Amino acid sequence: MKIAQVGEEVLSTPARQVEQSEFDQEPLVTFIDELLATMLEANGVGIAAPQVFDSRAIMIIASRPNPRYPDAPDMQPLVLVNPLIKQISENKVWEWEGCLSVPGLRGRIERPDWVDVAYLDTDGKAQNIKLEDFVARIFLHEFDHLIGKTWLDHITSTENIMANEVWAAKFA
Numbered sequence: 235m236k237i238a239q240v241g242e243e244v245l246s247t248p249a250r251q252v253e254q255s256e257f258d259q260e261p262l263v264t265f266i267d268e269l270l271a272t273m274l275e276a277n278g279v280g281i282a283a284p285q286v287f288d289s290r291a292i293m294i295i296a297s298r299p300n301p302r303y304p305d306a307p308d309m310q311p312l313v314l315v316n317p318l319i320k321q322i323s324e325n326k327v328w329e330w331e332g333c334l335s336v337p338g339l340r341g342r343i344e345r346p347d348w349v350d351v352a353y354l355d356t357d358g359k360a361q362n363i364k365l366e367d368f369v370a371r372i373f374l375h376e377f378d379h380l381i382g383k384t385w386l387d388h389i390t391s392t393e394n395i396m397a398n399e400v401w402a403a404k405f406a
Contacts, residue, residue, distance in 0.1 A: 257358030282379035
């Protein structure tokens with residue numbers, strides 16, 4: 235699947251909720267499989283449907299060590315449909331992020347260090363989960379894509395933007 239790049243309209247448009255009638259249908263199952271494959275091929279730790287030109291509120295978070303995030307914790311991919319933030323930490327942490335839709339750049343942004351989330355699983359069943367630290371950051375990054383934002387919308391100073399190569403030389 236082609237990954238949308240910053241500036242494309244789909245990345246600034248809020249996603250629509252997935253209807254209950256779409257669950258257990260082959261098109262949704264196939265789409266999620268292709269979304270996961272696209273994320274893995276791009277060495278991402280998360281991806282949202284709008285990043286592949288699909289306006290549905292679907293995301294995958296899949297923290298794992300890879301060339302872009304060598305110290306990431308390892309977890310099985312988690313598909314979240316129609317996610318909703320129930321509660322969020324008041325404690326916030328500054329960290330560098332990259333994005334498949336913002337190639338070549340990293341941004342240092344502040345995000346809460348945990349988040350409680352309600353979502354539907356791939357069967358359309360309601361679930362709740364508490365995400366912490368790097369995994370919470372991934373979720374919040376992907377959630378931004380579902381509300382029409384990227385990490386660029388959180389930048390408070392141009393000093394918090396760096397080319398990937400410069401970031402890697404300094405921090406990797």
